[in-house]
Amino acid sequence: MEHELKEVIKKCDLAIKQEDFDTLMNYYTNNANLVVKPGTIARGKEEIKKAFIAIAKYFNNTLVPTQGEMIFLEAGDTALFISQTLLDADKNDNDYSMERRATYVFRKNSQGKWLCAIDNSYGTELINK
Numbered sequence: 001m002e003h004e005l006k007e008v009i010k011k012c013d014l015a016i017k018q019e020d021f022d023t024l025m026n027y028y029t030n031n032a033n034l035v036v037k038p039g040t041i042a043r044g045k046e047e048i049k050k051a052f053i054a055i056a057k058y059f060n061n062t063l064v065p066t067q068g069e070m071i072f073l074e075a076g077d078t079a080l081f082i083s084q085t086l087l088d089a090d091k092n093d094n095d096y097s098m099e100r101r102a103t104y105v106f107r108k109n110s111q112g113k114w115l116c117a118i119d120n121s122y123g124t125e126l127i128n129k
Helices: 005-017 021-025 044-058 123-127
Strands: 028-037 039-043 064-075 078-088 099-109 114-121
Touching: 005 021, 005 064, 005 078, 005 114, 021 044, 028 044, 039 044, 099 123
Parallel strands: 028 114
Antiparallel strands: 028 039, 064 078, 078 099, 099 114
16 A cells, blocks of 8 residues: 555655645645755745745756655654655756655644655755765
8 A cells, every 4th residue: 555645745746846836835834844955954834935946946947856765654643754866857067966865754734634844855965964
């Protein structure tokens, strides 16, 4: 049986690809954190949306995220999602890895919807930075 978060992740990846950041924000908690790059964190939906707009621009509006291997660890209303995140973009002078071992934390809200609280596409790489 596939974890229901797989569908949430697919919808988020599609929203990023289509640069539909309003829809994307529906999948974040109000106080979520996004690791934009090592040392830079966007906090809250407003900052996260601005960060995604800047990220899209950085990648010449060609960023396409997909997921490889995925692991979900769930405890009640909290889930740790570990993924092989693959980023495809038309940018040759890229300073950031296009294959990452990402870690995300999701929380289930009172309506039973999974929302991202921590979005860290760099995973444990942050330790080395």
